[in-house]
Amino acid sequence: MASKKPTIATVAAQAGVAVSTVSRYLNGHYVSGPVRARLSEIIAELGYSRSWTARNLSLGRRGSIGVVVDSSQDPWFVQLLTGIEEELSTRDTSLMLASTELRNTYDPALVFEWIRDRRVDGLIVAKAQRRERSLFKSAAEVGLPAVAVVPDENVPHAQVLRSNNLLAGATVANHLADLGHREIAFAGGPRHSIDSQHRERGLREALEKRGIRISNEHVYSCDSWDVEAGSAFAEQFLEQPIEVTALVMANDALALGFMRVALRRGVRMPDDLSLVGFDGLPQGALIYPALTTVFQPMREMGRVACRRLFEVMEEPGRLEKIEFLMELVVRETTAPPRTLKGPERRLRPVT
Amino acid sequence: MASKKPTIATVAAQAGVAVSTVSRYLNGHYVSGPVRARLSEIIAELGYSRSWTARNLSLGRRGSIGVVVDSSQDPWFVQLLTGIEEELSTRDTSLMLASTELRNTYDPALVFEWIRDRRVDGLIVAKAQRRERSLFKSAAEVGLPAVAVVPDENVPHAQVLRSNNLLAGATVANHLADLGHREIAFAGGPRHSIDSQHRERGLREALEKRGIRISNEHVYSCDSWDVEAGSAFAEQFLEQPIEVTALVMANDALALGFMRVALRRGVRMPDDLSLVGFDGLPQGALIYPALTTVFQPMREMGRVACRRLFEVMEEPGRLEKIEFLMELVVRETTAPPRTLKGPERRLRPVT
DNA sequence: TTGTATGCGTTATCAG
DNA sequence: CTGATAACGCATACAA
Numbered sequence: 001m002a003s004k005k006p007t008i009a010t011v012a013a014q015a016g017v018a019v020s021t022v023s024r025y026l027n028g029h030y031v032s033g034p035v036r037a038r039l040s041e042i043i044a045e046l047g048y049s050r051s052w053t054a055r056n057l058s059l060g061r062r063g064s065i066g067v068v069v070d071s072s073q074d075p076w077f078v079q080l081l082t083g084i085e086e087e088l089s090t091r092d093t094s095l096m097l098a099s100t101e102l103r104n105t106y107d108p109a110l111v112f113e114w115i116r117d118r119r120v121d122g123l124i125v126a127k128a129q130r131r132e133r134s135l136f137k138s139a140a141e142v143g144l145p146a147v148a149v150v151p152d153e154n155v156p157h158a159q160v161l162r163s164n165n166l167l168a169g170a171t172v173a174n175h176l177a178d179l180g181h182r183e184i185a186f187a188g189g190p191r192h193s194i195d196s197q198h199r200e201r202g203l204r205e206a207l208e209k210r211g212i213r214i215s216n217e218h219v220y221s222c223d224s225w226d227v228e229a230g231s232a233f234a235e236q237f238l239e240q241p242i243e244v245t246a247l248v249m250a251n252d253a254l255a256l257g258f259m260r261v262a263l264r265r266g267v268r269m270p271d272d273l274s275l276v277g278f279d280g281l282p283q284g285a286l287i288y289p290a291l292t293t294v295f296q297p298m299r300e301m302g303r304v305a306c307r308r309l310f311e312v313m314e315e316p317g318r319l320e321k322i323e324f325l326m327e328l329v330v331r332e333t334t335a336p337p338r339t340l341k342g343p344e345r346r347l348r349p350v351t
Numbered sequence: 352m353a354s355k356k357p358t359i360a361t362v363a364a365q366a367g368v369a370v371s372t373v374s375r376y377l378n379g380h381y382v383s384g385p386v387r388a389r390l391s392e393i394i395a396e397l398g399y400s401r402s403w404t405a406r407n408l409s410l411g412r413r414g415s416i417g418v419v420v421d422s423s424q425d426p427w428f429v430q431l432l433t434g435i436e437e438e439l440s441t442r443d444t445s446l447m448l449a450s451t452e453l454r455n456t457y458d459p460a461l462v463f464e465w466i467r468d469r470r471v472d473g474l475i476v477a478k479a480q481r482r483e484r485s486l487f488k489s490a491a492e493v494g495l496p497a498v499a500v501v502p503d504e505n506v507p508h509a510q511v512l513r514s515n516n517l518l519a520g521a522t523v524a525n526h527l528a529d530l531g532h533r534e535i536a537f538a539g540g541p542r543h544s545i546d547s548q549h550r551e552r553g554l555r556e557a558l559e560k561r562g563i564r565i566s567n568e569h570v571y572s573c574d575s576w577d578v579e580a581g582s583a584f585a586e587q588f589l590e591q592p593i594e595v596t597a598l599v600m601a602n603d604a605l606a607l608g609f610m611r612v613a614l615r616r617g618v619r620m621p622d623d624l625s626l627v628g629f630d631g632l633p634q635g636a637l638i639y640p641a642l643t644t645v646f647q648p649m650r651e652m653g654r655v656a657c658r659r660l661f662e663v664m665e666e667p668g669r670l671e672k673i674e675f676l677m678e679l680v681v682r683e684t685t686a687p688p689r690t691l692k693g694p695e696r697r698l699r700p701v702t
Numbered sequence: 703t704t705g706t707a708t709g710c711g712t713t714a715t716c717a718g
Numbered sequence: 719c720t721g722a723t724a725a726c727g728c729a730t731a732c733a734a
Contacts, residue, residue: 005469007726007727007728008727008728008729009727015604017704017705018704019705019727019728020705020706020707020728020729020730021703021705022728023728023729023730024703024704024729024730026728026729027729030703031703031704032703032704035703037705047467049467049468049469050468050727050728051408051469051726051727051728052413052468052470053404053407053408053412053413053414053726053727053728054408054726054727054728054729055727055728055729056710056728057402057404057405057406057408057710057711057712057726057727057728057729058709058710058727058728058729058730059710059728059729060710061404062403062404063404064415064445071433072429072432072433072436073429073430073433073633075426078424078429079422079424081423081448082422082423082424082453085423085448085449085453086453088447088448089449089453089461093472094415094445094446094447095445095446095447096439096445096446097436097439097446098432098436099436102433102436102437102440102723110440116398116400117400117401117403117704118356118400118402119403119443123722139659164712166375172709194717211385217640227637245706256637256638257637259638260637260638260639260641261639263639264639264640282424283634283637286578286607286608286611286616286634287607287608287610287611287638288611288612288614289615290611308510343718358711358712358716359711359712359713360711368720368721369721369722370711370712370713370721370722371712371713371714371715371720371721371722371723372719372720372721374712374713374714375713375719375720377712377713378713382719383719383720386719386720401711401712402710402711402712404710404711404712405710405711405712405713405726406711406712406713407712407726408711408712408713408726408727408728409711409712409713409714409725409726410713410726411726415728463724548711580710679733683731
């Protein structure tokens, strides 16, 4: 039973050198060969390891970063988190989580506390919206580095990681056009969402290049980005005969919500309707039929976000924008359209 | 632009008292009324807030706890994490995440480092298995408090949170019996899993009380707990005509995996087969048909795990076992069995 | 290359 | 009730 945890002083005494020498050794600064050897030996023997708290205090840092998101339950976020975790595991840094909607109502108070109290060395904010503006602002005011991952908004005060939604939309367009679809609908997220707009625009423009137009009456929008909104949309959309052969929804969550209702009402995908989402959530692959989607490298984004944050923490540097490409993942909800105009267009509601 | 961040000394000077007095004020110890008032005023005016690093150093703690799990992607874990987060947000404590299977292979090295280096004040280990034994052991050796959340194993050195799987199994039994099922199958998790065994036993015993026996050839087991294993099982199980009217799977992930394959092969639930899982993952409610399950209060367990950990951190206390009840959630995959023995038992594979 | 001295911001101890 | 002062464990100018 070790009497007490050895400190740098214990090691120094044992080795007959000054603590500063040990400190230098620990940090890989100059120490003579013999001393280095002796130290390494003693440290091993003592089972010494330095105190991160003391180190942090001395270095004037907190040793932890803050990660902010609407809800840590979000499957999208979970992927991002894994990336962050991966990067963090090599960095002697812990993380604090803040779900701004932890209790069903938006409450960023905790994050503001972090900023005010300098509780964290940096901030990663996922999917920031307009309401997060003031948060970035106060972070910037106290010189706290921040990176925004796929913010659906202009973020003037932070490093920014984005996906190329325009290209993503185009990818979908080509996929559907290749399959032979010419009647296509788009259901966006909230109207003001830039991401949604980009995905739509990418889709439309690429479609137009191939001579396909999305008529305005086939463009819809949902009030939020979540599964429920997708279901609500489906209830409406499926109320009347389907006039298109493919439906593109602005993200996977919406699409998943749509699918549940559609399946329950007897709409078969891709037979009666091809469906595409965006994001590439693992969930989409676990259901039947598996959802065709455009994959966003969330995990890699998590790693990069973290790395970039550390870069800026070490030396303030310019604000950067980093862009990621999304990649089409064809699964089971897309197929060539069935001969249209037949009298037997199916839509049999479940009793 | 604030010249520098005010420290406790700044406040003390400004108020004309000693730092120790300010410290006492901060910690709610004895200070006279007038001083208290003056201090509160000055602190507000200065925008002072104390340094958590310094505080931690002085108190000899790390200010962060470690949370260990196979994979932080696990939807079950995500629920638990939310509970932990909730509790943590009131506690000036951050968390470190360790996924022991972050890189596809089991590697608990990081956690052992935490323990050796005393990087954390406590440990929450989710779903510990036999392989985590040594981890709890070394934590105990250095006096690091640990709590195990639904370990599938005996854990001698930690606080333990469990669910009553026996009762959960019985709940399912009664539900199915009430619906009129008499031919029931059970597909467990890994053979050595205690949880799986308990769920099975609870099911069997309650069923037997109602005069229903599960024949041994209708008891299966999967190699792991995940979706893929469920799918693999389905491929086998559905190879031959279904001989039961209901199937109970040992958790939701397995059931979800089963469903995907079953649906693709044209097996309809609950028409052709009733299906039940355990855990109550949100995912189960988002698909069609929604999965009937037995809900485990993961989020509350997260909160309790965290609270209990803090209790033990503050004063070592005895090892405790806390038990939670699971609750039947009837959704769409269970219904009365269709008249059996008809010639028209359906099993139409998709081409 | 190494040692000395000081700072990091708090808390706790122990006189007053 | 309040004020010095010593930890807490490490890093880093600066001197040697």
